[in-house]
Amino acid sequence: MQKQTAMEKLPDDLKIEILLHLPVKSLLRFKSVSKSWLSLISDPSFANLHFQRSSQHTLRFPYRIHQQIRSIDLNTSLHDDSATIKLDSPINYDVILTSCRGFLLLLNKEEDDLLLWNPSTGEHKHIPLPLPWVLSELYGFCYDESTHDYLIVLASSLSLLSPSVLGFYVFSVRTNSWEKLALDHQVLHVTPSPGVGSVVNGAIHWLVWYPPCRVKKILAFDIRTRSLLQQLVLEPDDVDLGGLCYLRVFGGSLALIDITDHEIKVWMMKEYGVKSSWTKLMSVSSLRGMCFSYCKPICLTKNGQLVTLQRNLELLKWSEGGELLEVRDYDDYQNFWLLAAAIVYTETLLPLS
Template sequence: MRKDNLRGVRSVFLPQELIIEILLRLPVKSLVRFKCVCKLWLSLISDPHFAISHFEQAAIHNERLVLLAPCAREFRSIDFNASLHDNSASAALKLDFLPPKPYYVRILGSCRGFVLLDCCQSLHVWNPSTGVHKQVPRSPIVSDMDVRFFTFLYGFGYDPSTHDYLVVQASNNPSSDDYATRVEFFSLRANAWKEIEGIHLSYMNYFHDVRVGSLLNGALHWITCRYDLLIHVVVVFDLMERSFSEIPLPVDFDIEYFYDYNFCQLGILGECLSICVVGYYCSTEIWVMKEYKVQSSWTKTIVVCVDDIPNRYFSQVCCTKSGDIVGITGTTGLVKCNDKGQLQEHRSYCNGPKGYQVTVYTESLLSLPSGSKLEE
């Protein structure tokens, strides 16, 4: 526009309250960029109260996937509601705080925009949207245990009553007679580990594998075996009460059959607890608990045909807003199937002998509790 055309144009000044209302309705990616606009916007967007208000506006929640391709040592953020072939919906993530060539990285869950990572037996809490991160010190309780103790359950969640994030882990000695389970949690607000005493649990995993907790309704959930009764159950840890309970599996669910030929994976589908029975070279079954903690509400909702899926393997991750099911195919990438279990899309991100790891996270500007020393 020519200068002479600018004559008579008046500047418009918006009240700060209106600016805040506008900013609260923008996505995180835009807000991170807009910190550079001016000192006022930097101050507003960096304010923890603004971050909380922004996160609590459910209308702007944007869920994405963090995908780890171990063969490439690459992390990616993916909008799973977009087409898998849309390059603009995927972006590489930098994790400069990890060793340049870590021996092994494992995703152990996500909560309120933060992702829990395990790298070389060192835990890290990380916000993929802002890059803020914190290393969780190694548990002195586990360090003092007999070396035969094995940590087989991990979880990461939020206690709204104390505004605190908790890293939960359960360990036992597979060589013992009773598989007595010890549970401890790390409070990011207190910056300390604490063991939950006075519990009498006896859980085990047949294959001595590590299970990652599924976060729903303020509680962490794992599928595991009760050693004393030799039955499989869903174990529930209430993050506010610091207490355990159990949810029975479907009545017609033959867990022994599935352990012989397949494996079971607990997850969240929509707003419901789900079990994905992953078959090797055969169909994958997805069961959903339509009414929380009601055993009779378990329903086999989807059977995914793997005939057209690379490696003939499918493991559920999440569902899109349109109802498609997103999953991983082991070593070949991500897959989308419709609600009838039919293949819609497939995309590979790298080729290698090890499988992908993924978790769903919500974009946020949130910071960790003030008791935590953050790094950026």
């Protein structure tokens, strides 16, 4: 009889606590150790616990160098190559749109095709667009807790075919089908384009232009009711939405990043839906003639540091006080993946269904 290892002799609760600290790649390998390990790691409750723990510690940014897809944990030093991993990525997808619960939503613009992909486990699902030649301006990817279903939301006010295809479309992973919603929306276009939604408080949020005065506002789509929120989420008074602005979710709260040529200001809505709760989190000033016109905010690390992407060529990390802490220059590489939203993801064992 094969002798039990010291790990196998431990009680299950202690085993779980140890395994929760391991990356997904190691856990997938450890499934083959024994039937008991396979059962433990495959348990949906373990996957949920691991995702909750991982989301507190890892924040991975995917990028492509030459023909390799890699991701770096932005909670570590930008120069810590041990925090960078290679990914076995699907081919022919040229834009990463957004992420949800460890899955990435990718777009193949030439084939009118979307892909849901878990870069940690390799699980993926191809999703044809609801109709060919629909020019989607709003993209959203979320998880509906009430139905335990992943949803993709697209909206368009442009078409090369017919006005009848305009509107909101929702794809349900659970039913594997698209549904067109009868929603009245008057969005002219979004900026930056394509408009990738930020999910918080059970809603997807976009910055959009409204006619007739081309006023920029925050549009919100309720995930549970699959409807547009009638009451707009109001922006802070000191932000000019006519400039370059991004919506993000920082620390579970809606964040608005206002970017000018020489300054980045980060605002956070401390209490959802309450305009007076917008709080200025930090202000970053450009250095040595640096221009922020081509800057994209990526995330806020667990230490409160702002990470930005400059001209799709270099990563920068800023302190809460606006001090430049680190720069990682990729100027010698010529093949960055096109990043619509400069997104991050968390490693996960969670399945799509």
